[in-house]
């Protein structure tokens with residue numbers, strides 16, 4: 001069950017376009033059945049077909065021919081009968097008579113039963129469209145039924161189709177023009193609970209129109225916090241005066257999950273696993289979504305319940321899934337994100353520098369990633385404010401674990417950036433403190449415990465704050481979002497504290513890309529770029545204890561890979577996913593180095609895969625640290641800007657949680673819901 005996408009709160013859905021045989025309902029019904037069967041075999045719970053797909057959209061006055069309407073119903077019923085063996089819901093377009101008029105309808109079929117029929121609300125009758133000649137608008141039809149050869153079926157625009165065995169699977173349907181109006185029916189349906197919206201379309205293609213359709217689908221999926229499936233008619237529709245491109249796409253909450261080539265020949269299906277848990281979480285977070293529901297149309301909805309019985313096998317996961325949720329892998333997107341992140345940091349710092357009346361910035365430079373990046377931000381802020389570079393005061397403070405390599409990088413960086421720089425050896429002060437508190441290290445014992453580490457981190461901070469007093473400056477913090485998530489910093493008198501922390505909103509996995517972007521940005525000289533490349537090549541280490549036989553203290557060998565921690569952080573912070581679900585996603589994303597994309601510039605030597613036991617192990621550590629032991633460090637964190645949409649950990653900027661919480665529920669979830677092997 002763990003590896004079943006349905007068990008994990010996803011639903012596989014499909015949008016199909018296929019060649020239509022004009023005015024041949026039996027042929028079309030068979031083609032639709034074949035496509036739906038293939039989708040079912042692929043594990044799909046829903047297949048959406050084009051508008052009027054059972055007979056063709058471009059029939060004009062043939063739509064009013066008795067024989068066509070009769071044969072349409074017959075074909076529809078044969079499809080219903082044949083659907084008995086399919087677990088997938090089919091949504092099929094058909095012209096149907098109700099009372100005294102014809103309606104352009106979507107027929108929702110499941111396992112031998114028509115669940116309901118939704119008429120098109122808005123009938124286009126402008127430019128190339130003449131639908132009002134044949135159809136009446138369905139808008140306002142609620143609470144009605146329709147007789148389909150003796151079967152009495154719910155009929156109206158007030159229908160929601162809910163699977164009683166797949167949480168949050170709630171389908172609503174609209175038809176083509178319905179999405180082009182200011183307030184589409186799907187908006188009301190989403191406010192009433194629909195999470196999946198199907199659009200059956202027949203939209204002639206003209207130059208540039210495909211982008212407009214994408215924009216409409218994407219924005220509807222974002223506004224409605226829903227999945228939006230679009231299936232348009234293509235091959236076989238009459239080209240008397242128009243052409244057809246068979247566009248199909250699936251969007252979820254503003255993101256494109258899948259789309260097909262346009263102008264296809266033959267049956268074309270796009271399939272994606274929509275994340276129902278994500279949609280539910282996103283709606284509950286954005287309270288304004290629910291507020292919209294209170295103000296919406298109060299007319300009651302009819303909720304048609306059915307049992308989907310989806311497959312429970314391991315069907316993989318078909319949706320874009322990044323190894324690094326904070327780092328896009330498309331080069332242009334990554335460059336844009338880096339530009340924005342850096343600009344946010346610089347502009348936030350400039351504002352604080354302008355209003356606090358200080359004259360300098362004071363920063364501890366270790367030769368590691370975080371302080372290097374914070375220094376680049378500080379230098380850029382100084383440049384933009386017209387301050388001399390000497391207003392940036394960098395101090396490198398070697399301690400017991402500092403290596404020659406990082407010390408050299410720190411000095412080279414400060415020299416090349418032409419800032420005021422100095423080396424302050426903290427060892428005498430650290431030894432004095434260890435001696436004063438009677439730490440065994442002072443008596444010659446090789447005890448490198450937390451006290452030993454924090455004495456150094458604390459003294460560095462102490463020096464920086466006093467230097468800031470002395471030079472009318474602000475201490476620029478360097479600790480990143482991932483360290484805050486893990487509580488991987490020394491509290492109070494330590495690197496947890498600063499006057500202003502420019503890095504607090506930056507996940508560790510993004511920082512290397514930001515530094516690469518800075519090298520390429522033209523803001524800094526080529527010689528600075530050379531040092532930055534050295535910094536990028538250095539393993540992440542706090543360097544608080546002396547290097548052993550195997551080299552300097554390695555952060556990731558102690559607390560785990562930041563790649564996995566940032567993966568967990570993103571999904572916990574942004575969507576509140578359970579640890580077991582995060583383990584499922586992490587396995588999908590990280591099980592094989594050859595699957596999916598790696599961000600540009602990420603060294604191939606660092607390509608890694610993680611199996612489930614490894615993921616589980618580090619996730620347990622993350623969960624324990626995040627929920628139980630580190631919130632008190634975040635509750636008292638200094639000011640600094642939120643940078644990522646994924647979230648910030650400032651108790652004022654975003655995440656609020658008790659400092660005396662515990663991790664029990666999350667650990668239990670991991671224990672019970674993730675297999676041991």
Ligand SMILES: Nc1ncnc2c1ncn2[C@@H]1O[C@H](COP(=O)(O)OP(=O)(O)OC[C@H]2O[C@@H]([n+]3cccc(C(=O)O)c3)[C@H](O)[C@@H]2O)[C@@H](O)[C@H]1O
Pocket residue numbers: 450453454457483487488489490491492494495541542544555629632659660
């Ligand atoms: N809920 C709570 N509310 C208030 N106070 C609480 C608390 N829980 C513990 N405490 C207190 O806080 C203490 C623990 O916090 P703290 O003093 O910070 O110490 P601690 O978190 O134990 O140690 C800091 C860790 O961060 C690592 N570090 C430090 C500096 C830089 C880097 C880096 O690579 O970036 C890493 C370092 O290697 C060490 O493992 C406890 O001993 C206790 O006194």
Ligand SMILES: Nc1ncnc2c1ncn2[C@@H]1O[C@H](COP(=O)(O)OP(=O)(O)OP(=O)(O)O)[C@@H](O)[C@H]1O
Pocket residue numbers: 363364365366367368369370371372395396397398399402460478479495540541542543
């Ligand atoms: N040798 C040092 N000299 C000056 N400042 C230091 C030194 N070591 C640590 N610091 C300060 O303490 C902060 C935390 O140290 P830490 O080693 O975690 O960070 P880092 O080296 O900048 O980056 P990373 O966490 O990626 O190694 C640094 O960012 C820096 O401001």
Ligand SMILES: NC(=O)CC[C@H](N)C(=O)O
Pocket residue numbers: 051124129175176177178180201202203204
């Ligand atoms: N069939 C329709 O409702 C088509 C109308 C819609 N405005 C389009 O051009 O796609």
